[in-house]
Amino acid sequence: MDLHSGAQARKGGRRPVAIEVELRHPRSAELVAARDTLSVVPATGSREREDVGSASLHVSVTYDSVTANYRYSYFLRNRSAGETRVIAFALLGASDQVFTAPDPRFTSWQPPEWQGNWTLQTECGERRDALVWMIWNADPRTGSQFDFALAPDRLFEPAVLRSRFPPGKIRWAVQTATGRDSESALVPCRPGAKTRWETLPLTGTTVGPVAK
Numbered sequence: 001m002d003l004h005s006g007a008q009a010r011k012g013g014r015r016p017v018a019i020e021v022e023l024r025h026p027r028s029a030e031l032v033a034a035r036d037t038l039s040v041v042p043a044t045g046s047r048e049r050e051d052v053g054s055a056s057l058h059v060s061v062t063y064d065s066v067t068a069n070y071r072y073s074y075f076l077r078n079r080s081a082g083e084t085r086v087i088a089f090a091l092l093g094a095s096d097q098v099f100t101a102p103d104p105r106f107t108s109w110q111p112p113e114w115q116g117n118w119t120l121q122t123e124c125g126e127r128r129d130a131l132v133w134m135i136w137n138a139d140p141r142t143g144s145q146f147d148f149a150l151a152p153d154r155l156f157e158p159a160v161l162r163s164r165f166p167p168g169k170i171r172w173a174v175q176t177a178t179g180r181d182s183e184s185a186l187v188p189c190r191p192g193a194k195t196r197w198e199t200l201p202l203t204g205t206t207v208g209p210v211a212k
Helices: 003-011
Strands: 038-041 055-065 071-079 084-091 118-121 130-135 155-163 165-176 203-207
Touching: 038 203, 055 165, 055 203, 071 084, 071 165, 071 203
Parallel strands: none
Antiparallel strands: 038 055, 055 071, 071 155, 084 130, 084 165, 118 130, 165 203
């Protein structure tokens, strides 16, 4: 109703009608080709090393035309057998200009018992193109980070990133361990880590924010 008609309605004793309109951010359809949404390491058919394990990463990307940001969602599953756990996860070759706000549900890995015990780091050693999630705390009951690691057949709920940069091909890698006396997940991000991630046995290709 325009201002003139509203004024006329008030003069005639009628009250303007308020209409509630739900506003949604227009989000695009999936931007990743179906063949690129899932990456499994080692590749299907390859022999799995028991001490290294196996993992899969599913990615989903959409575009929000209101905020002009791309939304990247990553689902990481530990496909290993036995005691092999995932203790760190990295996207390599990605832009570090990402953020998780304003959606606080995804600032930490899920489920809830891991919240605050995993953290996102936007650089790693000599690399400035690495987004690295790693265990930040030790379990106070055992003094070990290993107890917060991703156990076999467990899934990390989506890690959601937002970035102004469009999707492009990048690498991903996971670090695994088999016991509480394993090397700290912080090791790959110490000085000299430039090639450390690239030499891990479990590396693959996925999609992420790439600066043009």
